[in-house]
Amino acid sequence: MNAPVLNPKAIDSAGASQVWQGAQRQVHIQEVGPRDGLQIEPVVVPTADKIALVNALSAAGLKKIEVSAFVSPKAIPSLADASEVFQGIDKLPDCTYSALVPNLKGAERALEAGADELNLVMSVTQTHNLANLRMLQEQSFAALAQIVQQVGSSVPINVSLSCSFGCPMEGDVPLAQTLHWAERFIALGVQGISLCDTTGMAHPAQVHEAASSFIKRWPEVECTLHFHNTRGMGLANILAGLDAGVRHFDSALGGLGGCPYAPGASGNISTEEVVHALQLMGYSTGIDLQALLTAAERLPGLIGHELPSQLVKAGPRWKTHPAPANLEEIRQRALAR
Numbered sequence: 001m002n003a004p005v006l007n008p009k010a011i012d013s014a015g016a017s018q019v020w021q022g023a024q025r026q027v028h029i030q031e032v033g034p035r036d037g038l039q040i041e042p043v044v045v046p047t048a049d050k051i052a053l054v055n056a057l058s059a060a061g062l063k064k065i066e067v068s069a070f071v072s073p074k075a076i077p078s079l080a081d082a083s084e085v086f087q088g089i090d091k092l093p094d095c096t097y098s099a100l101v102p103n104l105k106g107a108e109r110a111l112e113a114g115a116d117e118l119n120l121v122m123s124v125t126q127t128h129n130l131a132n133l134r135m136l137q138e139q140s141f142a143a144l145a146q147i148v149q150q151v152g153s154s155v156p157i158n159v160s161l162s163c164s165f166g167c168p169m170e171g172d173v174p175l176a177q178t179l180h181w182a183e184r185f186i187a188l189g190v191q192g193i194s195l196c197d198t199t200g201m202a203h204p205a206q207v208h209e210a211a212s213s214f215i216k217r218w219p220e221v222e223c224t225l226h227f228h229n230t231r232g233m234g235l236a237n238i239l240a241g242l243d244a245g246v247r248h249f250d251s252a253l254g255g256l257g258g259c260p261y262a263p264g265a266s267g268n269i270s271t272e273e274v275v276h277a278l279q280l281m282g283y284s285t286g287i288d289l290q291a292l293l294t295a296a297e298r299l300p301g302l303i304g305h306e307l308p309s310q311l312v313k314a315g316p317r318w319k320t321h322p323a324p325a326n327l328e329e330i331r332q333r334a335l336a337r
Contacts, residue, residue: 027283028248030064030224031057031271034085035100037256039069039076041303047081049302051088053295054097057253058089060291062271064096066119066250070106086113098158102133107147117155119194120144123162124178127169128198132162141184148188158192159185160226165210166201168259175210182214192222194250197237199259200230200266204240211244226250227269228257229308234269235277242283249274254296255308270309272296276316289316 034054038045045053050068057065067089073080082099091097091114099115101107107118122140123129129137148157163170164178182193195210207225214223225241225248227234238249251274257267272292275285296312324330 025283026247027242027278027285028063029271029274029278029285029287030066030098030248030250031062031253032066032226032250032268033057033252033254033256033271035066035069035079036250036268037252037254038303039079040258041078041256043302043304044078045302047084047088050081050085053253053298053302054085054089056291056295058092058095060295061285061287063094063286064098064117066098066100067115069100069102070109070113071100071102083109083113086110086115096156100160101147103143104146104150107151111151111155115155117158118147118151119158119160120147120190121160121162122181123167123198124173124181125163125167125170128163128167131169137181141181144185145188148185148190156191158194158222158224159190160194160196162196162198164195165197165203165206166199168199168201175213178210179213179217182218186218186221190221192224192248193218194224194226196226196250197228198226200228200233202227202237203233204236207237207240208244211241211246215245222248224248224250228259228266229255229269230266235273238269238274238277253292254299254312256299256303267308270296270307270311273309273311276311280317 034050054065054067068082068085069076069079070082071079089097096116098117098119099110100119100121101110110118122137122144123132126137129135129140133140151157161178161181163173166173178195185193211223211225223246225246227237241249250268251271252268253271255267255270272289275287275289275292278285279289293312296307296309300306
């Protein structure tokens with residue numbers, strides 16, 4: 001993949017904007033932290049703080065945010081305030097505020113709360129689907145098909161296919177198996193499919209093959225890639241997806257997230273790290289990196305622990321540090337040799 005040549009004046013004084021020779025290439029970064037990230041945290045983040053987080057993300061330039069999930073509060077008590085969050089955020093007209101829903105009742109609640117898009121989810125493996133959703137795959141498909149049929153074209157519908165690149169219990173997942181479930185949902189008329197690396201098992205060659213196959217087969221369907229960074233291959237998988245032609249990627253502020261059915265599984269790829277890398281490569285995201293970093297720096301105070309994000313710790317690559325205080329003394333000694 002050939003990156004464009006960096007203009008000598010590429011980085012401004014704040015280090016946040018990039019000016020590249022030639023036309024920029026647009027990439028859509030979709031934030032899932034408020035839902036996929038916070039749902040696994042043991043600390044319940046107050047509703048007002050969730051609202052402030054979503055507002056900060058949209059103000060930073062993100063054009064799609066998965067705000068919450070309309071699920072049973074017994075199943076995920078940390079997201080029991082989904083309606084209040086949706087009704088409390090300051091909606092920007094150019095941002096899509098998405099909700100994960102498991103069934104028709106959840107979809108109805110999400111639409112009443114003002115969700116702009118519904119995200120449905122099931123696993124491409126039977127074992128993970130049973131463990132995660134307590135249903136057989138055909139039962140999940142029937143429940144989600146009912147949502148698609150009832151909602152119709154009132155709002156866009158995306159389907160997230162968990163374990164598309166590997167299952168923590170079944171191991172390798174054949175690409176044909178993932179594409180089979182994608183095909184069934186596309187036949188229903190859904191607008192988008194997310195291929196989800198739920199537990200960080202994907203690798204770049206696999207991602208390139210899956211993304212290329214999907215785009216070749218369904219060029220009119222929006223394909224999103226959703227990666228976790230469990231084995232440190234998140235950004236490499238992003239590059240493989242880009243090379244295959246994908247332009248929509250999920251990520252979570254600070255690298256929040258995880259999976260209860262994969263011991264040691266880390267969170268999603270970090271939004272600020274993805275934006276940082278893509279900007280340096282000449283891709284346009286429309287996102288203010290410094291605003292993201294400011295929002296991410298507030299997260300430890302909400303969740304009670306440090307973030308996986310290395311960018312929060314180290315800062316962007318253009319951040320410089322003071323030279324040693326005795327640098328002149330070191331220079332004089334070097335000259336005296």
